[in-house]
Amino acid sequence: MPLDELRIYTVTPQGLEEYLRLAQDVAVPIRGDAYGSLLGFWTGEIGSVCRVFNLWRHTDLATRQQARAGLDRLDAWRNDYVACVHPLMDEQEIRFMSPVAPLRPPAGEVSAYEFRLIRTKVGKAAEIAARLRDEPPDDDPAMSLAVWTTFAGRLNEVVQLSAYPDLDRRIRSGGWRDFYNRHGASIARTESSLVAACPHSPLR
Template sequence: MIYELRTYTVKPGTLGDMIKAASTVSRDIRKDDYGKLEGYWSTEIGPLNQVLHMWSYNSFDERARLRAELAKNPRWTGEYVPLIRPLLVRQEVRLMNAVRPPVAPASTGNVYELRNYRAKAAGGLKQWLDAFTTVLPEREKYSKIVGLWTTEAGQPNEACHIWAYPSLNARAEARGKAMKIRPGRNFSGRVQDSSRRCIRPSCCRRRTRRCSECGGTVARMERSAIRGPAPGIPGLRFRFTRATGATTPPSNNSSRVSRARSAAAHGASPSRHAAA
């Protein structure tokens, strides 16, 4: 099994458009027929205006074959690509092997942290992994790791790991306790460079259901984190938005007025149907 982490930087002000295109058009076309979607996030802290999505394949050969098939899909090239091309500033791809395959967190509503460590060449990554996996059971007393990978291509000698926290405050507390683990102090000698992002799951599929507050049909935005064995995708808690097909709050006043009128017509306050 190989994993592909794609990082797209978009123009300021277009992040919502990117997520909307990915959660509607892209998911409708791709489903899991061209690689399995493991997660889709947007950055909260760190490099901004970025989305990150992770895909898994059985092998490099399967990835090459499915990517080639996707490139021939007329809906992909005719509907999705034209939507996102004007938004993109930069694209990065990492091909990775799993040291710890992704595991869905036990709870939802989390904030996630992606940490990338570039180790020194000529054996530095193995030394870091040996030290890290030795203390990992102790580290997981403070927060659970979601997955751990090493890069095969894109960024050499790199380890990528994702952690789940109930909140940013919980992250700060866990990180403070983890720094007291004595072997952890030796990690810096093996690391040449590092970066980190706090990321939030972004919408990747939509379901409709009946709103318990006003009885109207609403769109429930399920936000992806790491997929678990169940069909549902754990992620952020959600509120309700009326089923207009939008995945992000409209950016203009006329749309907000329209939504407010729609909510009022159903006897509900617009704020009770605000997007998460």
């Protein structure tokens, strides 16, 4: 089973534009597919402004560790990217995730993506992830692109990625309130971020 890695960076407000430029023009060309496969790259628009979400896939944890070690040996990576972006960042988060509903492309045009981070009560992540997979809360089940559980970084967490053809469709969706009413006893808290795909994001 592949390892999916979600990296969330909080960037200084004045540094966001420069960070995105460095990511697109420096980091992505250096990495290519030799150091993990980039699945998607988004910026927060509502709920997580000045945050960047990037999603990578690795064969397994050992391959991921080898890829990071290989990057650290590259002068261009250290000098042209890392040294430039670290001053622009306030915080970094990493989640290693196992797919419960594997990532699939959107069915049509996308106006906005949404990351939903659901912190569950201890030991309840698998249950909530299965509920999201089997009983999608959105009015159109096709809006849910993937569901994961975390196994490192933050534990007892479920991550869902959804895509919406327009924001009105997202706002009108009442299924989440029903989902929380039915399964809220297993959920500690939820964080939701509407995000926009960057030009260099494979998932658009």
